[in-house]
Structure formats: structure tokens, C-alpha cells
Amino acid sequence: MSMMAYNSALRSGERAGERVRADAELTPLMRLQGRAQFVRLGNRCALSALGSGFVYVVAKGVVGIECAVVSGVRVITALLYPGDVVVPELQAPLPGLALTSHRSAEVWKITMTAFAEESTRDNRLWQTIFLRLNAQNARQQMHAAAMSALNSEEKVAAFLVESGTRLGIPSGRSISFELPLSRYNIADYLSLNADTVSRIFSALSATKIIERRGRFHISVRDWSALAAKCPLSESIIKLHEAGKPALTR
Numbered sequence: 001m002s003m004m005a006y007n008s009a010l011r012s013g014e015r016a017g018e019r020v021r022a023d024a025e026l027t028p029l030m031r032l033q034g035r036a037q038f039v040r041l042g043n044r045c046a047l048s049a050l051g052s053g054f055v056y057v058v059a060k061g062v063v064g065i066e067c068a069v070v071s072g073v074r075v076i077t078a079l080l081y082p083g084d085v086v087v088p089e090l091q092a093p094l095p096g097l098a099l100t101s102h103r104s105a106e107v108w109k110i111t112m113t114a115f116a117e118e119s120t121r122d123n124r125l126w127q128t129i130f131l132r133l134n135a136q137n138a139r140q141q142m143h144a145a146a147m148s149a150l151n152s153e154e155k156v157a158a159f160l161v162e163s164g165t166r167l168g169i170p171s172g173r174s175i176s177f178e179l180p181l182s183r184y185n186i187a188d189y190l191s192l193n194a195d196t197v198s199r200i201f202s203a204l205s206a207t208k209i210i211e212r213r214g215r216f217h218i219s220v221r222d223w224s225a226l227a228a229k230c231p232l233s234e235s236i237i238k239l240h241e242a243g244k245p246a247l248t249r
Contacts, residue, residue: 028083028124028125028128029057029083029125029128029129031118031121031122031125032057032108032110032114032115032118032125033108035110035111035114035118036057036108036109036110037108037109037110038059038106038107038108038109039056039106039107039108039109040104040105040106041061041063041099041101041104041105041106041107043100043101043102044066044098044099044100045098045099045100046096046097046098047088047091047097047098047099048088048097050088050099050109051088052088052089053111053112054087054088054109054110054111054112055085055086055087055109055110055111055112055115056085056086056087056088056107056108056109056110057083057084057085057086057107057108057110058080058081058082058083058084058085058086058105058106058107059082059106059107059108060082060104060105060106061082061101061103061104061105061106061180062079062080062081062101062103062105062166062167062180062181063079063080063084063099063100063101063105063107064076064078064079064080064099064100064101064181064185064188064189065077065078065079065080065086065091065097065098065099065100066096066097066098066099066100066188067092067094067095067096067097067098068094068095068096069094069095074096074188075188075191076100076181076185076188076189077094077140077143078136078139078140078143079139079162079180079181079189080099080136081166083132084132084136085129085132085133085136086099086107087112100185101180102180102181102182102185102216103178103180135239138239139239139240142232142235142236142239145232146158146230146232146236147190147191150230150231150232152190152192152196152200153200153203153229154229154230154231154232155190155191155192155230156186156190156192156197156200156201156204157204157226157227157229157230157233158230158232158233158236159186159189159190160204160210160218160220160226161226161227161230161233161236161237162236162240163177163179163180163218164177164218164220164223164226165236165237165240165241166240167180168220171219173221174211174219174220174221175219175220175223176217176218176219176220177217177218178216178217178218179216179217179218182216183197183198204226204229207225208221208222209221209222209225209226209229210226
């Protein structure tokens, strides 16, 4: 098999794996689908443009919540995965709030009235939403701890461990996935500059911990060595792999 064909097959396998995981995340929320509009997000969508009085459920892709704390400085404060819930009016009143994604992403748009009605009719749905919102809060706590206490290399390792745990597909002894963010968005998420992110990626590649194929494809060749780069790896894995098949250690 040629390298081009191999990469294409691997990407197809990853997309299939991502769909399976996304479907698993959305299954408890399927009652909402019949009353939802489907909205496809571009690279960036201001929260104010989404409209008030609605609840949004991420249906496909990974979506970042972005703001501009000071002019010209963007910060991605959280990542949202399929099944996550967003209510624009309940977000912190930060300037320039927007949803951002470097790959195609879709959300369900549901009126608050419909959302409340369906939750009242199905206790399991309400429980799922309650648990989901608390899981999102736990992830934000984890991210805040990482940004406060970790150095640059540890932050990048934390991001790769999170992405690998969430999106990774075992391939032999490696774990492969497509980066959910561009290099610049990774920098915005980790409070680093893009050159620092590139330098650390290059160092991880040089030590054979990761292998890069193209701009966004990552293959973690030594998961244990990557996890050892971040003191929060065990906690990140525990938080993000809940309900998912365990990855090769």
C-alpha cells in the first residue's frame, strides 16, 4: 500500500472511530434531535450571532469557546465535544465571545422552551444533561489547573494526552488522531505562542514520542513517554476517557 493510500485509510478509520464515539455521546440526548435545527459552524461564529433563547448541543466536531481579553489577544477558554451543551446567555460576559473550529462542526439548536419540555418528560434526559454540564465544569477546572501550574512542555503534553484520550484510535502500538485545533488555536488554548508550540512538537517528534503526517495528523508512538511529560496526565486520562474504550498504555 502506498503512503498516500495508507494515510487515506488511516484517516477514514479515524473518522469512523470519531463518529462511533460522537454517536455514543449523543445517544442519551437523541430525544432532543426531533425538535432541533441543525447549524453548521464555520471557522468562527460570534456567540451573539447565534441568537438568544436557545440551547446548543455539539453534534459533530470539536468546538472552542474563544474570547478577546485584550485587543489583539485571543484566548480559547474551553473545548466542547459532541454531547456538550452551550447556552450563550449563561457564558461569562467576556469581550469577543465566539465559537471556533478548524474542522467542520455541527450543533443542534433548540429553543429553551422545547429543551425544558423534553427534559421534564424524560428524567433520564434531565439526568444526562445534569451530568454533562458537571463534566464540562470538571474539564474547565482541569484546564485552569493545567494553565496555572504547568510549564510550556507540560501544557503541550497535557493537550496531546487530552486529544489522544478523546479522539485517539489505537493503531498497532500507536495512538493516532487528527489535531482538533490549528497550531495558532492550540497556542490560544494553552496560553503560549505558536512558535513555542511548534518547537515542542518538533522536540517530541525528534525523540520519537510522536510522529506527524501532514499538518494535523498525529501518531503517538510512545504513549507512556508522552504521559510522563505531564504531571496531570493520569487525571486528564481519567476525566476524558470516562465511558470510552481504554487506550493502549
